[in-house]
Amino acid sequence: MYRPSRALPYLLARLGVRMGELFARELKRDDLTLPMYRVLAFLAEENGVQRLGDLAVLTVMEMSTLSRLVATMQRRGLVTRVRPENDQRSLHVGLTDAGKVLVTRLQPRAHYYEQVATGALSAAEIDALKATLNVIYQNVDMLEAELDAWDAAEAAKPKARRKAASD
CATH class of the missing domain: 1.10.10.10 (Winged helix-like DNA-binding domain superfamily/Winged helix DNA-binding domain)
Structure with missing residues (x-):
């Protein structure tokens, strides 16, 4: 859950x-x-x-x-x-x-x-955490690409279909 x-x-x-x-x-x-x-x-x-x-x-x-x-x-x-x-x-x-x-x-x-x-973490743990956070940040680009594609698909739909879908 x-x-x-x-x-x-x-x-x-x-x-x-x-x-x-x-x-x-x-x-x-x-x-x-x-x-x-x-x-x-x-x-x-x-x-x-x-x-x-x-x-x-x-x-x-x-x-x-x-x-x-x-x-x-x-x-x-x-x-x-x-x-x-x-x-x-x-x-x-x-x-x-x-x-x-x-x-x-x-x-x-x-x-x-x-x-x-970060006082309870070692220098290596801090470096690893920062590197991991940078990787996660870059991974979020995939979400942006998905949203951009969805927005483009929605914009391509005729207005009437978009309005009916939102009702």
């Missing part, structure tokens, strides 16, 4: 929400939100500059939400936004010196949270 309380998505979400809520309490001291920290951390990981679209994928945020967040962070002097001369459709987001200082100070705390959460 399928038990939602033991389902992997639920367990992962429960862990992510709990750790996120706790770390967000710490970030509040710097008037930051967890999504703001993620932007800073991924920019720092990628040499300080990212295309907005790539940053949306890394931070798992909708483009419009991320765009508004980056604008707020720019006003606060944490990031820059630049449109390259050779590509006016693209937007590059970069860390300012203030953003670099802040993320450099916060990253050890983020690492500490991970260390506490």
Whole structure:
């Protein structure tokens, strides 16, 4: 029997929400939100500059939400936004010196949270868990392909048949 309380998505979400809520309490001291920290951390990981679209994928945020967040962070002097001369459709987001200082100070705390959460695991177990989670994430692409195929099939059906099926 399928038990939602033991389902992997639920367990992962429960862990992510709990750790996120706790770390967000710490970030509040710097008037930051967890999504703001993620932007800073991924920019720092990628040499300080990212295309907005790539940053949306890394931070798992909708483009419009991320765009508004980056604008707020720019006003606060944490990031820059630049449109390259050779590509006016693209937007590059970069860390300012203030953003670099802040993320450099916060990253050890983020690492500490991970260390506490994985404290009972060996280094090999942690590496294996991370590798497994990456494999599972890639496997989910199959679900997306199935949904895309279903959506395409539904869109190809005549409207009357779709309406009758939904009634």
